[in-house]
Amino acid sequence: MYLGKADVNTYDKGAGREFLVSDGKGSYCFSTVIGANTRKAHGLLVKKPGPASAHQVLVSKLEETLFIAGKKYQLSTNRYKDLIYPDGFRYIQEYQASPIPSVLFVIHSALFKKSIFMPCGKGCTVVKYELLASPERVRLEVRPLMAHREVTCADLKRRDFSAEVSEGGVLVSGGDMKTRIFSTDGDWTSKPLWFDRVVYEQEEDCQGPVSEDLWSPGYLQLDMEEGNSVYVVLCSSSQGTMSKGEIGLLEKETLQAAQKLLASVPMEPKTSAVRDLLMASSHLVEDLPGEGTTVYSGYPSMRVTSRETFISLPGLMLSTGRHDGAVRVLDRWLKVTEENDWVVPSDMDGASLRFDGADGGLWLAYGAQKLYEAMENPDSVEGLWERVLKVIDRHRSPIDALDLRMDDRGLLFLDSDSPLRHWMNGQTEGEPVVRRRGYLVEFNSLWYNAIRFAEQLCELLGDQEKASSYAKLGDSCGTAFREVFWNKDGGYLYDWVDPSLPLDAAVRPNQILAISLPSSPLDPVMGRSVLDVCWNExxxxxxxxxxxxxxxxxxxxxxxxxxxxxxxxxxxxxxxxxxxxxxxxxxxxxxxxxxxxxxxxxxxxxxxxxxxxxxxxxxxxxxxxxxxxxxxxxxxxxxxxxxxxxxxxxxxxxxx
Known part of the structure; x- marks a missing residue:
């Protein structure tokens, strides 16, 4: 990913492009290419202090200023209520994402580069400044802006801050959080300052603009000449200082890890777009100490849900060759499910579980099926498929916690009006945005597919009697599916059907799963008709x-x-x-x-x-x-x- 001057020469262009880096263990750095934060979730150091804790924005950003030939050039960009100040984006010549995010500032004949990376598992962000070319010495000032709040914090009022400056840098305390900032060169000056009402205009879930006051403990100052570089490290209070050589080694390891990821992916050819997708996918998969491998729903939401995990697992992990990681993800969810009568929770937040969505087990079966198909020797994973079969088996009995039951024809019936039970879960003033209950088309598409997969698993495990039982169930379910959902006049599938309520003939996209999944309950004529309706409508x-x-x-x-x-x-x-x-x-x-x-x-x-x-x-x-x-x-x-x-x-x- 390369962006030139024309891509960032206005505030809107630059602020509309965001970059993301992570350390593979739950911490991340997320901002715009021009350094202006536009969301509450933006920050140069965002950490997850524990399994059951929310992510915390510790360091919001850094304000950089260059002094060249007695003139002051502010490289930062901020959005306030009535103005954009400073407007450092106008000095940006280019942005490059590979091998690590970097921005090149050009001021007359001075070329100044800023790069950002997160060493794997260290929970810290490293910002590297390099003076690539300059006819004379320049002075650099770097001022950190602190937030010290949870990402989802609704109250952005000022917090009490304090700072302790030492030879190793500065230790900032505030909001029951501590952050250490140190550099490999330069001197820290204590000069506290508030930056009032920095506006985050991309908060779509809020009515009106969102703003925050950010606190700075002071600034780092150093003189640089052509060829000089300096590292600024943002980390937790427990992190000790490191030498320039040690940080340089971490930088090298970070670059090698990115290269290794790209080299290990079986996808060919690796065009620039494919490489960008692969690097982005790495930020969604985290190996958390004591938790196993986790798939996040996305940024900035950072949820852990069964539905989003197993919808995305085939692409994020199997298409990228991370089969072992996919096994760990599946194993983690199965362990939790086994402890809850083989009912898959919809959400996991550390040790806290929620059972809102009723389709988590169905998506787990889909993800497991994709893993099974991708493995050369699926029977090499001891006990895994037996547990997956337990999850599928559980749907043959009523699941009262999810208001879900199988009828005598083999279809799943959702006996609830709650929108939280399915993925179209919006509601306003206590009323669902989309009313859906009874026989849901995506539930039963996934269920039919899971039945056929269960039949396959039973054959793998040598249980022919159970395989025959699932084969019979699949035949019955498929027949009932066509009888219940097929809209003969429209040539498409009803989105949901409750025999006690009038039919809802609205054309919705959930029916696409009836023909996209590995096993379909529809005949080819029906399937092609569904495809045509989805395409046209x-x-x-x-x-x-x-x-x-x-x-x-x-x-x-x-x-x-x-x-x-x-x-x-x-x-x-x-x-x-x-x-x-x-x-x-x-x-x-x-x-x-x-x-x-x-x-x-x-x-x-x-x-x-x-x-x-x-x-x-x-x-x-x-x-x-x-x-x-x-x-x-x-x-x-x-x-x-x-x-x-x-x-x-x-x-x-x-x-x-």
Whole structure:
């Protein structure tokens, strides 16, 4: 990813492009390429202090100033209520994401480079400054701005801060948090200062602008001449100081780790876009001490949910060759599930579990099936498939905690009006944005697929009697599925059916799973008809809409009051993860039209140069201008793009 002067020569252009780095253990650095923070989740050092703790923004940003020939040049950029000051973005010549994020400032004949990286597992952010060229000595001042709050904090009032300056740097205390900042050169000057009302304009979930006061303990000052460099390290109070040589070694190891990741991925060819996707995917998978391997829902949400984990697992981990990590992810969820009567929780926050969504076990079975298909020797993992089968078996008995039961025909019935039970979970003033209950089409598509997978597992485990039982159940379920969901007049599937309520004939995208999953309950004629309806009524550049445009409740843009934005999310917004399933379904029926598959994918090349660079957003407007919303880097979106690339476009039909 390379950005030139034309890509960052205005505030809106630069602030609309975000970069992300992480340390693989739960800490991250997230900001814009011009250094202006536009979200509460932005920060140069954001740490997760413990398994059950929320992420904390410790260091919000650094303010850099150069003094050249007696003149002052402020390289930072901030947005305040009525102005943008300073406007350091005008000195940026280029931004490069590889091998680590770096910005080149050009001031007359002085070339000044700033790079940022996070050493693996160290929980610290390192900012490197280099004076690449200059006819004379320059002076650099670096002033840290502290936040010391949780990412999700709603109260952004001022906190009490204090700082202790020593030879090794400065130790900042405030808000029951401590941060150490040190450098490999220069002198620290104690000069506390408040930066009032820094505005975060990208907080979509808030009505009106959000602002925060940030505190600075002082600044680092040093003289530099051509060829000089200095490291500034932001870390927790427990981190000791390091020499320049030690930090340089960490920098080298960070670069080698990125190269190793790219080299180990089986996906070919590795175009620049593919490399960007792969690097972005690494930030969504964390190996947490004592917790195992975790998949985050995205940034800035950072949730851990079964649905988003297993939607994205095939792309994030299997398409990128991280099969061992996928086993660890599955094993972690299975351990928790075994402790809860084989019912899969919807959310995990450390030791805290929630059982809101009723489809977690169905998505787990899908993710496990993809892992099974990707492994050369699936029976080499002792006890794993027996436990997966337990999860599938559990759906044959009522799951009261999820209001879910299987009827005598083999279909799953959701006996609840709560939107929290399914993925279209928006609600305003206590009312669901989308009313869905009874037989849900995606639940039963996933369930039919899980039944056929269970049949396969039973054969692997040598239990022919149980395999026959699942085969019979699959036949019954498939017949009932077609009877219940098929809309003969429209040639598509009902989104949900409750025999006690009037039929809802709205065209929604959940039906795409009935033809995209490995096993489909539909015959080819039905499947092709469903595909055509989804293409004609729901397809957009960046995803499938959540509702057909001709419906009277359709909302094509997320705009206006907060309740209107919430409604739009599931009444017209387009979701990229659904587009992934659409492309798979399209290529099932049109295996010789890879050219059309690439046409569906190519718009993301442009999107990845905006928002979170290299990432894919959570959802988009369903009509022009197709603006992205939600998480700027969303695991299911990115995962589905990677899965389709590897399974359907770069390696169709499993051909090596």
């Amino acid at each position: 729901l397809y957009t550049t960046y995803g499938l809409r959540t509702l057909e445009p001709k419906h009277d409740k359709f909302k094509g843009r997320q705009e206006g009051r907060m309740d209107q934005r919430i409604k739009a999310k599931f009444r017209g917004m387009a979701w990229p993860w659904l587009l992934g399933h659409f492309i798979t379904a399209y290529l099932k029926f049109n295996p010789n039209r890879l050219d059309i598959g690439w046409i569906f994918m190519r718009p993301f090349n442009a999107h990845m140069r905006h928002g979170c660079l290299g990432g894919v957003a959570e959802f988009f407007d369903g009509i022009m201008p197709y603006k992205p919303h939600g998480d700027v880097l969303y695991a299911p979106s990115l995962g589905e793009i990677l899965r389709v690339l590897q399974e359907d476009l770069l390696n169709p039909m499993g051909v090596a």
